[in-house]
Amino acid sequence: MFETLQANLLSPIPLAFALGVLTRLMKSEFSLPKDLYTSLSIYLLFALGLKGGVELSHSTFAAIAKPAGATLFLGVLTPLIAFGVLRWLGRFSSADSAGIAAHYGSVSAVTFIAAQQFVQRVGAPAEGFMPTLLTLLESPGIHIALGIGAVQRARTLGASGDGSGSSVWHVLHEVLTGRTMILLVGGLIVGFLMGEPGWKAVNPFFDSGFKGALMLFLLEMGIVAGSRLGDLTKVGPFLLGFGILLPIVHGAIGVTLGHWAGLSVGGATVLGTMAASASYIAAPPAVRLTLPEANPTFSLTASLAITFPFNILVGIPLYYRMAQAMA
Amino acid sequence: MTERQTMHTHPLKLVTVIAEPVLEGRLTSELRQLGATGWTVVEGRGEGSRGIHAAEIPGVNIRVETIVAADVAERIVQHLATHYFAEYEVIAYMSDVAVVRGDKYTTRSPEKR
Numbered sequence: 001m002f003e004t005l006q007a008n009l010l011s012p013i014p015l016a017f018a019l020g021v022l023t024r025l026m027k028s029e030f031s032l033p034k035d036l037y038t039s040l041s042i043y044l045l046f047a048l049g050l051k052g053g054v055e056l057s058h059s060t061f062a063a064i065a066k067p068a069g070a071t072l073f074l075g076v077l078t079p080l081i082a083f084g085v086l087r088w089l090g091r092f093s094s095a096d097s098a099g100i101a102a103h104y105g106s107v108s109a110v111t112f113i114a115a116q117q118f119v120q121r122v123g124a125p126a127e128g129f130m131p132t133l134l135t136l137l138e139s140p141g142i143h144i145a146l147g148i149g150a151v152q153r154a155r156t157l158g159a160s161g162d163g164s165g166s167s168v169w170h171v172l173h174e175v176l177t178g179r180t181m182i183l184l185v186g187g188l189i190v191g192f193l194m195g196e197p198g199w200k201a202v203n204p205f206f207d208s209g210f211k212g213a214l215m216l217f218l219l220e221m222g223i224v225a226g227s228r229l230g231d232l233t234k235v236g237p238f239l240l241g242f243g244i245l246l247p248i249v250h251g252a253i254g255v256t257l258g259h260w261a262g263l264s265v266g267g268a269t270v271l272g273t274m275a276a277s278a279s280y281i282a283a284p285p286a287v288r289l290t291l292p293e294a295n296p297t298f299s300l301t302a303s304l305a306i307t308f309p310f311n312i313l314v315g316i317p318l319y320y321r322m323a324q325a326m327a
Numbered sequence: 328m329t330e331r332q333t334m335h336t337h338p339l340k341l342v343t344v345i346a347e348p349v350l351e352g353r354l355t356s357e358l359r360q361l362g363a364t365g366w367t368v369v370e371g372r373g374e375g376s377r378g379i380h381a382a383e384i385p386g387v388n389i390r391v392e393t394i395v396a397a398d399v400a401e402r403i404v405q406h407l408a409t410h411y412f413a414e415y416e417v418i419a420y421m422s423d424v425a426v427v428r429g430d431k432y433t434t435r436s437p438e439k440r
Contacts, residue, residue, distance in 0.1 A: 288349045289350075289353070293414055
């Protein structure tokens, strides 16, 4: 385990991330221009979708059906576990519990990419259809958690409810038409249709630059996470522990389900990482709109400053070891 | 100079709303429903009584400006007070402005949309 860990820490993604955190610790004003950050995320998501679509065109339905079922099951299970733990063990308000659960029920695309890169580097590449599974996990978790929150909210507001039902539909639309979903699902479809010949034509741009762009992106992620470190003292020890232990539990469940569904060691590792990761792009605005009384400091600090670094640095190698142990 | 003196202006209200960026779509569609015929949205940075990080979600604040008749301005501020002030970071204020082409800001009735 120690060697895997060490090899991971000295790979491009954790190093770029660490540099970003260090930048913030030195109180440097440096950060990537907002538009570059957005452009990089567009590039990464679209490249991920395209490549996944091309790979999908080689896959059979039978090979995907069970892993897809496992992924959807994870999408339902993880927000419920997160909500239960926060509400009854952590004694958070139902809005805060649902808000944080929405983040942990959804998935972080960058953590997913980091896991893919990791399993590739250790010589156990994941199945080509994994990006398809990623799109399946993006949205159900958010909606289940927000659904719980909205029901609880309607109950406390009583009959005088303010028609938040329409805003749930609004949020559903917003998540499904957000940047991540458009680029990933759109990329998958385009990649599937254009197949290998089309991929060859755009490969120099979308493949060769991918890892470099990823490093730049992780640098900015480090800066963003670093600027949240100060909030760690505000969220209390429970959420700190939650941000580390819940990913391990979700990761173990994900790896196990992946193994049962017939995924390779690499595939099970990536599925475990998906389950363990917490969203910080799609979930925050959705939660803010539907559950305004939830405190965003809790959910964002937990997902960005605790769970994201944990997964990148320690979690992914750990899930890999779990997957190896099962194989 | 003489031209300027003869130019006819109408007294209207400028309503300015400063809000979290996630609210933009919802706010602008509600402004239209409440009778505004147009608006301008700009992004900016700032700090308020709840502190700079209160919104937390990455992104800047928005400032929505709309020029409307006095009764519409009242409705807008009333609406914001009921639906936003408690839970979101939203502030709103109105000021008197004088505009030329006054009907440009008032011709659309709220029912017509």
